Amino acid sequence: MNGNTGKIINVDLGKGSIETELLPEEYYTKYIGGSGLAAKLFWERGNISADPLSPEAMLIFMNGPFAGLKLSGASRNSVAGRSPLTGNWGDSSCGGYFAPELRYAGYDGIIIKGKAEKPSMLLIEDEKINILPAPEYWGKGTEEVNKAIKNKYGKNYRVLVIGPAGENLVKYSIILNEGHHAFGRAGFGAVMGSKNLKAIVVKAAGKNMNLADPEKYEELRAELNPKIKEALASDVMRENGTAANLEGGVVSGDVPIRNFTSNYWEEMGQELNGGILTEKYLTKRRVCAYCSIACKRVVEVKEGPFAIPEGPGPEYETITALGSLIGSMDLAAVCKASRVCNDIGIDTISAGGTIAWAMEAFEKGDITENETGGIKLLWGDMATVIDKILPDIAARKGKLGILLSEGSLAAALKTGKDSVNYTVQCKGLEVPMHDPRGGGHGLALAYAVSPRGACHVASPMLFMEMGACFYPEIGFEYELEPMTDENKAETAVIAVALGAIENSACFCQFADREIAIPEWVGLFNSVAGYNWDASDMMKAGTRVFYLKRLINYLFGRTAKDDALTPRMLEPARDGEPEGVFINFEGMKNKFYELMDMDTVKGIPSIKKLEEYGMGVEAKRVWRET
Amino acid sequence: MEYWKDENEPIKAFVKLFEAAMVDAELTGGLKKVNQLILFDYTEDGPNCSFWVDCRKGELKVGPGKPAEPPDMTMSLSADDAHRSWSNKLNPVMAITRKKIRVKGSATGLLKLAPKLKKVAAIYVTVLKDLGWEDKILA
Numbered sequence: 001m002n003g004n005t006g007k008i009i010n011v012d013l014g015k016g017s018i019e020t021e022l023l024p025e026e027y028y029t030k031y032i033g034g035s036g037l038a039a040k041l042f043w044e045r046g047n048i049s050a051d052p053l054s055p056e057a058m059l060i061f062m063n064g065p066f067a068g069l070k071l072s073g074a075s076r077n078s079v080a081g082r083s084p085l086t087g088n089w090g091d092s093s094c095g096g097y098f099a100p101e102l103r104y105a106g107y108d109g110i111i112i113k114g115k116a117e118k119p120s121m122l123l124i125e126d127e128k129i130n131i132l133p134a135p136e137y138w139g140k141g142t143e144e145v146n147k148a149i150k151n152k153y154g155k156n157y158r159v160l161v162i163g164p165a166g167e168n169l170v171k172y173s174i175i176l177n178e179g180h181h182a183f184g185r186a187g188f189g190a191v192m193g194s195k196n197l198k199a200i201v202v203k204a205a206g207k208n209m210n211l212a213d214p215e216k217y218e219e220l221r222a223e224l225n226p227k228i229k230e231a232l233a234s235d236v237m238r239e240n241g242t243a244a245n246l247e248g249g250v251v252s253g254d255v256p257i258r259n260f261t262s263n264y265w266e267e268m269g270q271e272l273n274g275g276i277l278t279e280k281y282l283t284k285r286r287v288c289a290y291c292s293i294a295c296k297r298v299v300e301v302k303e304g305p306f307a308i309p310e311g312p313g314p315e316y317e318t319i320t321a322l323g324s325l326i327g328s329m330d331l332a333a334v335c336k337a338s339r340v341c342n343d344i345g346i347d348t349i350s351a352g353g354t355i356a357w358a359m360e361a362f363e364k365g366d367i368t369e370n371e372t373g374g375i376k377l378l379w380g381d382m383a384t385v386i387d388k389i390l391p392d393i394a395a396r397k398g399k400l401g402i403l404l405s406e407g408s409l410a411a412a413l414k415t416g417k418d419s420v421n422y423t424v425q426c427k428g429l430e431v432p433m434h435d436p437r438g439g440g441h442g443l444a445l446a447y448a449v450s451p452r453g454a455c456h457v458a459s460p461m462l463f464m465e466m467g468a469c470f471y472p473e474i475g476f477e478y479e480l481e482p483m484t485d486e487n488k489a490e491t492a493v494i495a496v497a498l499g500a501i502e503n504s505a506c507f508c509q510f511a512d513r514e515i516a517i518p519e520w521v522g523l524f525n526s527v528a529g530y531n532w533d534a535s536d537m538m539k540a541g542t543r544v545f546y547l548k549r550l551i552n553y554l555f556g557r558t559a560k561d562d563a564l565t566p567r568m569l570e571p572a573r574d575g576e577p578e579g580v581f582i583n584f585e586g587m588k589n590k591f592y593e594l595m596d597m598d599t600v601k602g603i604p605s606i607k608k609l610e611e612y613g614m615g616v617e618a619k620r621v622w623r624e625t
Numbered sequence: 626m627e628y629w630k631d632e633n634e635p636i637k638a639f640v641k642l643f644e645a646a647m648v649d650a651e652l653t654g655g656l657k658k659v660n661q662l663i664l665f666d667y668t669e670d671g672p673n674c675s676f677w678v679d680c681r682k683g684e685l686k687v688g689p690g691k692p693a694e695p696p697d698m699t700m701s702l703s704a705d706d707a708h709r710s711w712s713n714k715l716n717p718v719m720a721i722t723r724k725k726i727r728v729k730g731s732a733t734g735l736l737k738l739a740p741k742l743k744k745v746a747a748i749y750v751t752v753l754k755d756l757g758w759e760d761k762i763l764a
Contacts, residue, residue, distance in 0.1 A: 232721055232732045239733045251740035275733065467719025479719060 002212040003065035003528030004028055004108050008041075009129060011122060013195050014055055014114030018129045023108070029530050029540070030613065033064035033108065035091035036504030036544035038080035041111065042089075043547060043617065048554045052082040052187075053169055053194035055115035061102075061160075061200070064506030065528035068103035068209050071221055072228040073511020075100045075289035077109075078503065082555070083186035084194075085171040085350065085407050086428035089451045089551045092188060093506060095288035096181030101158040104204030116196040121149075124202040137198045139164060141343035143311070146179040149201055160200040163345020165394040166193035170405045172350035172430075176342060180296060180312040181288065184347045186429065186452055212529030220522050228514045229292035233468070237295040237510060238285065240274030242316040247273045252482075253438020253575040257324045258379055259356035260424045260431075260567055263438045264575030268329040272319050281335055283310050293510055299335050305383065306336040314338035314348070320433035321352025326359060327379025337386050344394035350407055353430030355389060357408040357423050358400070366417045373399035421566045427557065429453025431568065438577040440465030440482035444569070445492050445587040448562045451548035457509055459499030464491055471498075473517040473534050485583040489590035496595075497541030504544050543612045546604050549597070550614075550621050559602035562588060627705045628761055632671025635704040636689045638761075639665065640676050641752045642711060643687040646745060655741045656680045659734035661697035667704040674704055680734075698730035712763040713746035 006028075010019045023037075031040040038060040050056035058081050066074035077099035083090025102110075105126050112122075116131065119138035123130045137145045142163045149159050159178060166173035166189030173189025174182045183189075192198075211217050228234060236244045249255040250269030257265045270276070277297065286296035297313030314322070314334055322337040323329060341348045355377075361367045362377035369376065375388060375398075392401025403411050409428045412419040424431045426447050431454040436444035442461045450458035463469050465482045476494050480487060501520070502509055515523070517534050524530040524537060532540070552561075564584060571579045592599055596608040601621075609618035629635050646652040659680045667674040677692040679685070702710070706725050709715035717739065720726040728735070738745075753762050 232728050232735075235732050236736060239731065240736075244733065245736050245739075248736060248739045275737075467716040468722050470719075470722050479716065 001025060001028070002210045004033060004063075005103065005106050007107050008109040008111060009107055009124070011110060011112045011131070012114040013112065013116040013120065013131060013197060016131055018131065020107070028065070028528065031544055031547070032501065032504035032540050034062050034504040034506040035078040035080050035093070036500060036540070036547070038062040038078055038091065038109070039089065039544060039547045039551060042081060043551055045111075046082070046551075050082070052084040052087070052191060055195065056113065057082060057191060057194070059112040059188065059191045059195065060109060062109035063099050063103055063107075064504060066505055066507065066523065067099035068207070069217075069221070069527065070290045072225055072291045072293060073508035074506075075291070076506040076508055077102070078506055079175060079183045079188045081188065081191060083188075083429070083452065084169070084190045085187040086453050088427055088453065088555050088557055089548050090186030090188065091452055091503065092183040092185040093457070093503060094175070094177055094181050094183040095291070095508060096158075096177035097289045098158045098160055098177045098202065099506065100289050101202045101204055103209065104207045105202055106204070110200070112195060112197065114195065119196050119198050121199040121201060122197065123153075124200070126205055134198045137161075138167060142176045142345050143179050143343050145199060146176070149199060153201060154203065157201050157203045162189040162192045162198060163343060163394065165345040166190050167198070168394065168396045168405075169193055170346055170393060170396060171407050171410070172347040172354075174345050174347050176345060179342070180286065182342070182347075184349065185455070187347070189345050211527050213526040216522065216526035220519060220526060224515060224519060225292060228511045231514050233510065233513065234293045237293055240278050241297045241313075242295050242510075243272065243274035243277060243314075243319045245274075246316060246319065249434075249439070251576065253572060253577040254434050255320055255324055255438075256424070256431075256433055256435045258327045259325065259360045259422065260435060261360070262574055263435060263572040263577055265324060265329070268324050271329040272323050272331055272334065274316070276331060277313065277319070280331065281313065288508070291508070291511065293508075295510060301332045301335050304332055306330070306332040306386070308336050308339050311339060312342055317433050318348040318352075321349045322385070325352045325356045325433065326385065328382050330380070330382055333382035333386065337382065337390065340386055340390050344390060346390070346394060349432055350430040351390065351393065353424055354404050354408040354411060355385060357412060357419070358404060360422055361412075361415060361419050366419045367415055371399055371403065371415070375400050423565055424567050425454060426450070426564055427453035427561055429455065432456040434462055435572075436568070437572040437580065437582060438575060440480070441485050441582045441587070442480070442482075442488035442491055442495075444564060444582050444584050445488055445591060446495060447568075448564055448584070448588060449492065449496065449591060451545070451552050457499070458503070459492070459495035460502065460509060460513075461492060461495045463509070463513060464495055468513055471517050474538055483577065483580055485587045489587045489594055492587070492591050493594045494538075496545045497538045499541070500544035501537060501541040504541070539612060543614065546609065546612060546614065547617065549603050550617055553601060553603045553621050557602065559592070559597070559599050562602060626670055626703075628708045629670070629704055632667075632674035632704070635667060635670070635707060636674060636676050638749075638752060638756060638758070639707065639711065640687055640689055641756065642745070642749050643676075643678055645748050645752055647685045647687070649744070649748065652741055652744060652748075653685060655737060656685055657683055658737045661731070661734045662692055662694060663734070664692060664696035664699040665707065666699050666701040667707055669701070670704040696730065698728065698732065698734060701727040701729070708761070709763065711745060711749045713742050714763050717742075
């Protein structure tokens with residue numbers, strides 16, 4: 001096989017068994033790789049009724065066909081399975097250095113089942129794969145464990161590790177690579193924790209890859225790398241990180257404030273933007289493997305109550321989730337909160353979203369000091385967030401820590417008093433830091449129909465609405481007005497396919513904005529030999545989207561779950577989008593019609609599935625009718 | 626050109642726009658933060674169709690033609706698209722994606738200006754009126 005190795009590792013931690021397996025080539029050409037291929041394997045082998053934190057649950061790591069290429073944006077991979085946070089299909093992607101090393105070691109992915117008797121780690125050194133005892137790492141933070149493993153094995157051993165939150169089964173725990181790059185969303189750190197698996201470590205002896213057409217690929221690489229490096233967006237992110245345009249986002253109303261109760265806070269925009277981070281705290285810029293963008297930040301806060309030593313710095317999502325969303329414009333505090341979340345191992349978006357919900361609930365009196373164990377939850381009180389709330393969540397300690405460790409939806413359902421109405425989540429996954437009321441109405445639709453729940457990277461809708469995409473070859477050559485519903489359903493049809501392609505190819509969405517459709521096709525063909533045209537590629541993307549919908553249907557999710565909470569749909573109270581109504585139902589109905597999806601079941605028709613070569617899958621979900 | 630009868634007209638309007646912007650306290654602050662020498666290059670519509678803005682060292686200067694020193698950033702586009710842009714009728718992200726605007730040099734300053742475009746557009750309307758060019762105002 002080319003690009004892909006065709007080989008995966010099956011690990012059963014309960015039995016202590018390790019086997020390698022060759023996958024059929026058709027799996028790749030139909031489901032691409034990454035989260036698409038993971039969905040295919042889950043569909044075939046996953047135990048649908050298994051609790052995501054039970055030994056039977058499958059934890060799947062999967063590369064895309066481009067992992068290991070010396071190409072900007074290509075070295076990401078996916079983790080997937082049933083999310084413990086949402087109970088639905090979940091996937092999450094991560095940059096860094098693990099994906100290429102796994103590819104060089106000879107594998108496309110790892111499927112992990114079972115539960116180790118004692119804390120363990122998985123060590124992959126080419127053909128040598130071992131489950132090793134790791135009690136010395138249990139209970140320790142990600143930073144310490146990452147360093148300890150590198151000290152023991154070598155600095156070029158690539159490490160995935162969970163923090164105490166994952167061990168304690170906090171539902172939005174992360175898996176961290178090299179102490180800096182996160183599989184952030186949907187809680188797969190808890191799945192690792194439930195399996196007593198503290199770390200996965202990989203090292204390859206060489207860096208060999210087979211390519212279908214090395215010359216053609218080299219031509220593409222020679223064009224794409226400079227194009228990605230020199231792009232205006234890359235330049236801006238290299239200089240000031242992913243929060244470079246936070247101030248612009250505040251002006252348009254895209255940046256959420258105090259649990260999405262406000263869309264405008266000018267001073268916050270001036271204090272939290274990437275330029276200020278560069279000016280005040282940046283010490284170094286960092287990259288994912290082979291990437292020229294260098295959007296990652298290394299920061300140091302030298303003095304003050306939130307001083308931290310040099311180490312990983314926050315990205316846009318974290319700056320906003322642990323800043324404006326919880327009422328703070330203290331950038332030093334955000335840096336420290338971000339560092340704490342990394343070390344204890346929790347998702348900053350879900351943490352911020354859940355704490356923001358709790359702060360509003362406290363303000364409204366829906367939860368009181370009775371429910372918080374005496375903790376006062378006040379907007380912008382970062383000392384309490386950092387010193388008390390985040391550690392208690394990770395330890396599942398105290399009334400508040402236990403309540404918030406399950407995520408905002410579970411906390412609101414437990415609290416009652418209509419507090420679900422002001423959760424900001426879809427299908428249980430907290431909404432990322434782009435408010436569709438100011439960022440673009442199509443994003444509301446994209447959040448709602450995304451299989452994993454509210455997600456800004458499940459599709460490039462955000463970029464398409466802002467004007468950063470131009471794909472005439474697949475019919476996207478028109479201009480969108482972000483603040484209307486016009487053409488949004490039609491665009492979403494293209495966007496969900498593109499998003500599935502991006503996430504299955506495991507390509508960074510900052511880098512791949514510069515890749516035109518013919519170049520995408522050229523990459524798939526020259527690297528992996530898929531022999532596609534643009535239509536084949538888009539069809540594969542749509543197929544992946546449909547398959548994830550089918551998996552969710554087996555979990556009991558239907559069309560009614562493609563919904564946003566009242567908070568998300570009420571007109572904005574201030575800022576640029578003040579008073580504007582989102583025609584959510586109109587967009588959703590049109591999208592369903594265009595995708596030929598059943599308006600009750602939320603899945604495609606038999607005919608549509610057959611058209612996409614999914615006749616067997618259709619029988620499984622439609623058999624009762 | 627759709628909006629201009631010759632290459633001098635747009636430069637006259639744009640230089641006046643920046644002269645007006647430089648007396649607005651909010652825009653002055655925004656421009657100073659940019660801290661760059663910027664060349665606005667419309668030479669696809671005529672060899673002299675360009676102007677520069679110098680926001681370096683806390684000072685603000687504007688002039689027609691090309692600057693004496695090498696610019697930190699050059700923004701190249703047509704004079705018509707510039708007119709649409711200053712009128713806040715051109716999505717700058719889209720224009721860059723579709724290569725209608727080409728940027729050379731560090732673009733971080735652009736982001737500092739982007740939030741001010743609405744206010745710039747309001748001043749631009751006044752400038753066009755003062756020049757007696759109401760017919761060029763975009764609805």
